[in-house]
Amino acid sequence: MESKKQETLVRGPWHEEEDERLVKFVTLLGERRWDSLATVSGLKRSGKSCRLRWMNYLNPKLKHGPMSSEEVRIILQLHALWGNKWSKIARRLPGRTDNEIKNYWRTHFRKKEEAQNCDKIIDWRGNKGEELFHKYKETEIMRTKVTSQEHGFDETVKESNQRTMESGQETNGGICETESFGIMNSPYENRISDWISEISTDQSEANVSEGSSSENNINNASWWFQETRDFEEFSCSLWS
DNA sequence: AATGGCCCCAACCGCCGTTTC
């Protein structure tokens, strides 16, 4: 039974229609119970796969674009503090995913660290690579002093930023300011927004236009949907 | 123009902790 279910699952890259459908159902049902969502949506994907696609790509809160030097600085500092705790680091970088940060780190820093044994880094982006990496190593040393993780992070970064300011180097004064990063208004985000507005303005159309299986899926969804929360609440939790 | 190597990143895997029944 389980193996038969596995056989029918689609794997590999997502197609546009799948993305649209996933966005539609996440908007409707919320970011939870991914297995149920996968079943109900009619997507031949595992719940895990749906969750991953949403979390790493489709979520409109995500930024899509190159890392800013400020983000890179934060990644370096936090990696020095926490090591490969990508999800933890990602929580400090609104709009960035653990996967993205992990990939970024591996691409830009891991080899350099290995190759140069932490002593020096080439100017990887034609701007403050060496300075950033120096700060990273500084912070890494400071990590050894940290006893409480959460407390340690806050205090260490404050100290680090304080020192940076005192030495007259450029800073924005702290990690909290990443909250103010703007979401890039890419064509991609516009498309997502379009899909979402389509959903919220014409949900009934989905029942009619998407064929009988989808109709059943949406009908199946409604009972579960009503059991949990109303649409307003979902909207708030998702998009605010 | 062909091709081989490298880089980047989306997606998958396996494990583990948490939640639900």
Added chain:
DNA sequence: AGAAACGGCGGTTGGGGCCAT
């Protein structure tokens, strides 16, 4: 209380695209 389902996490892989030759 315990089993099953679910969700989160870090590591790994595979393929597409770019670039040098």
